[in-house]
Amino acid sequence: MFNALEVVTIVVVGVMVGVEFAVAFVMNPIFNALPEDSGQLAHAHGGRMLGAVMPVWYIGSVVLVAAWAVTGWHHHGAGLVVTAGALLILSVIMSILLLVPINNQGKTWTPENRPDDWKEQLNRWLRFHYVRVAVIIAAFTLLATARS
Numbered sequence: 001m002f003n004a005l006e007v008v009t010i011v012v013v014g015v016m017v018g019v020e021f022a023v024a025f026v027m028n029p030i031f032n033a034l035p036e037d038s039g040q041l042a043h044a045h046g047g048r049m050l051g052a053v054m055p056v057w058y059i060g061s062v063v064l065v066a067a068w069a070v071t072g073w074h075h076h077g078a079g080l081v082v083t084a085g086a087l088l089i090l091s092v093i094m095s096i097l098l099l100v101p102i103n104n105q106g107k108t109w110t111p112e113n114r115p116d117d118w119k120e121q122l123n124r125w126l127r128f129h130y131v132r133v134a135v136i137i138a139a140f141t142l143l144a145t146a147r148s
Helices: 002-033 036-071 078-106 118-147
Strands: none
Touching: 002 036, 002 118, 036 078, 036 118, 078 118
């Protein structure tokens, strides 16, 4: 059962990392290449869609890592799992304090109501997102290393 928990946790966190990586390095460049109104509308739609899914995914990942840390406290790699959990908690805190406020504004924007600095706000979100992606990649790497 413990092995299944390890594998499920790594898969869930790994897929989350893949989605967030794709947002940063695939979707955002695609959206930014669209004509202005289309790109802004795509960002708003992505913010609504992923804004509804990602909180559950992030919190679920933290819960899975916590369960692994508690049940595997005396197993090899427990320190790596705890460190990964701390990084995932950091990513949640970053999300709540830095990314969610920008996303909550951006997901309501239309070409008619967006602020003049909407591109700057999206670029600020993306810079924070790059840092968050690095944090969750580090957490995923620690989990994969703890499993080996």
